[in-house]
Amino acid sequence: MHTVTITICGILLTLLAAFIQPVQAETLPDKITIESLKDLYGPVTFGHAQHIARERDCAVCHHHTNGAPASQEKCLRCHRGGHEVKSMGCKSCHEKQPFSAEQVNGKFKNNLQFHQDKPGLKASYHLSCIGCHKQKGAGPVACVDCHVLTSSGEAFYRAGKNAPDPNKAGKTGHH
Amino acid sequence: MSGISRRKFLCATVVGGAMTTLGSVCGKGGKAWASGSFEGYPEGMGVLVDLTRCIGCRTCEAACNKEQKLPEPDQPFNDQSVFNTKRRTDESHYTVVNKYDAGQGPVYRKIQCNHCNEPGCLTSCFVNAYTKTKEGAVVYNSKVCVGCRTCMVACPFNIPAFKYSSATDPVIKKCIFCHETRLKNGLPPACVEACPQAVLTFGYRKDLVKLGHERIRNNAGRYVDQIYGETEVGGTGWMYLSGVPFEQVGFDTTLGNEPIISNVKDFLSTVPMVLAIWPALFSGIHLLATKGKDHGSGHGEDDHVKNEKEEPRP
Numbered sequence: 001m002h003t004v005t006i007t008i009c010g011i012l013l014t015l016l017a018a019f020i021q022p023v024q025a026e027t028l029p030d031k032i033t034i035e036s037l038k039d040l041y042g043p044v045t046f047g048h049a050q051h052i053a054r055e056r057d058c059a060v061c062h063h064h065t066n067g068a069p070a071s072q073e074k075c076l077r078c079h080r081g082g083h084e085v086k087s088m089g090c091k092s093c094h095e096k097q098p099f100s101a102e103q104v105n106g107k108f109k110n111n112l113q114f115h116q117d118k119p120g121l122k123a124s125y126h127l128s129c130i131g132c133h134k135q136k137g138a139g140p141v142a143c144v145d146c147h148v149l150t151s152s153g154e155a156f157y158r159a160g161k162n163a164p165d166p167n168k169a170g171k172t173g174h175h
Numbered sequence: 176m177s178g179i180s181r182r183k184f185l186c187a188t189v190v191g192g193a194m195t196t197l198g199s200v201c202g203k204g205g206k207a208w209a210s211g212s213f214e215g216y217p218e219g220m221g222v223l224v225d226l227t228r229c230i231g232c233r234t235c236e237a238a239c240n241k242e243q244k245l246p247e248p249d250q251p252f253n254d255q256s257v258f259n260t261k262r263r264t265d266e267s268h269y270t271v272v273n274k275y276d277a278g279q280g281p282v283y284r285k286i287q288c289n290h291c292n293e294p295g296c297l298t299s300c301f302v303n304a305y306t307k308t309k310e311g312a313v314v315y316n317s318k319v320c321v322g323c324r325t326c327m328v329a330c331p332f333n334i335p336a337f338k339y340s341s342a343t344d345p346v347i348k349k350c351i352f353c354h355e356t357r358l359k360n361g362l363p364p365a366c367v368e369a370c371p372q373a374v375l376t377f378g379y380r381k382d383l384v385k386l387g388h389e390r391i392r393n394n395a396g397r398y399v400d401q402i403y404g405e406t407e408v409g410g411t412g413w414m415y416l417s418g419v420p421f422e423q424v425g426f427d428t429t430l431g432n433e434p435i436i437s438n439v440k441d442f443l444s445t446v447p448m449v450l451a452i453w454p455a456l457f458s459g460i461h462l463l464a465t466k467g468k469d470h471g472s473g474h475g476e477d478d479h480v481k482n483e484k485e486e487p488r489p
Binding site: 074098100101104107116117119122123126127130143149156159162163164 | 247250252367386394
């Protein structure tokens with residue numbers, strides 16, 4: 001009995017999802033926990049579906065990689081037609097270590113690489129997320145509104161329990 | 176085929192596959208950057224600072240403090256109240272971010288040593304404490320430094336700071352491009368790696384010049400059509416892009432394109448006497464400087480107490 005209800009519910013939900021999001025409904029994540037970099041800050045819970053409902057365009061975040069044309073004027077010049085890629089995840093193109101010797105040496109020496117000004121992974125998120133939030137005047141821009149400061153973050157920024165003693169303020173250079 | 180050549184062969188394959196120049200991956204202690212000339216340029220490294228991307232988070236300052244093991248700051252690095260004043264770099268802050276109001280919204284500007292192609296500090300230093308490394312960093316040898324502070328005067332960007340905490344061991348302090356811990360080991364400086372907004376782009380200086388001009392061209396209206404540091408004082412390793420005129424965000428746009436070295440040279444050739452006077456002059460300054468800070472104690476063990484009285488540099 002129980003299993004039947006669950007199965008029916010499941011089928012209904014799937015159908016519903018398919019109706020709301022005709023594009024790749026089966027694979028499209030609703031809520032994404034972005035956490036491959038987490039260290040100073042914790043993971044980021046990203047409302048993918050909420051954003052899609054508002055933006056109605058994949059290309060504002062994913063470039064032209066979904067098969068739709070690019071959204072930015074400066075990219076449209078060359079990416080008029082969309083172009084599907086294996087993975088739309090930012091990680092698959094934006095490097096975690098964009099300034100490693102390998103990257104820096106390879107970038108300009110290899111003429112086959114057309115795009116030489118691709119930001120690293122951390123910056124690809126921030127430029128995209130904060131860039132849009134600022135431009136629209138909506139959505140979080142303060143650091144802690146997207147991710148919490150971890151204890152290693154507190155140590156790094158000398159914040160929270162690692163904050164400097166205010167009584168000693170004004171004596172930098174002292175040790 | 177000997178073992179060595181076989182290893183080399185393997186190495187070359189790996190490197191070739193990774194599109195890198197030889198030496199960047201193979202062999203510890205090998206040069207990480209494919210550098211050529213000894214002066215540090217044109218094969219030197221640099222950083223392109225894009226002010227239009229900076230949001231004033233101060234993460235670079237925190238990263239610098241950690242990497243260079245600088246003293247504890249007065250306020251946490253995520254405290255925005257520091258923007259109420261225009262700060263300068265000093266012996267415990269090799270980089271600072273300042274906030275400017277330039278019409279449409281705030282503009283943040285990171286400052287640090289710009290690592291000039293032909294550094295004024297280097298040419299003015301009469302004990303040769305400064306070196307421009309082949310990677311492009313301007314570093315100094317504190318063992319040689321006598322604390323004469325000529326470099327502080329010579330620097331067009333007011334960067335070298337004097338460390339007051341020790342009168343017996345006078346020393347200049349400034350950003351060294353993380354040369355010792357990172358640059359020479361094939362790593363980008365700590366601030367660059369930490370920046371969440373890619374304000375800082377690290378690479379070969381000559382490539383960054385191209386990249387900067389491309390960014391200006393591809394983003395019509397976003398930038399002022401100039402890379403500050405491309406030609407100023409003979410070119411700097413750290414260069415800037417801005418969306419507002421540079422003078423509105425604290426840049427000195429009157430410096431001209433001649434390196435400080437040629438000013439000094441001209442100066443020397445027209446007034447050769449100076450050569451004879453300078454050493455005397457410097458020791459005079461040094462004496463004055465040391466005297467001023469002694470507060471009558473002058474003993475090593477009193478450093479601690481003296482320091483408590485020390486005003487922060489203006």
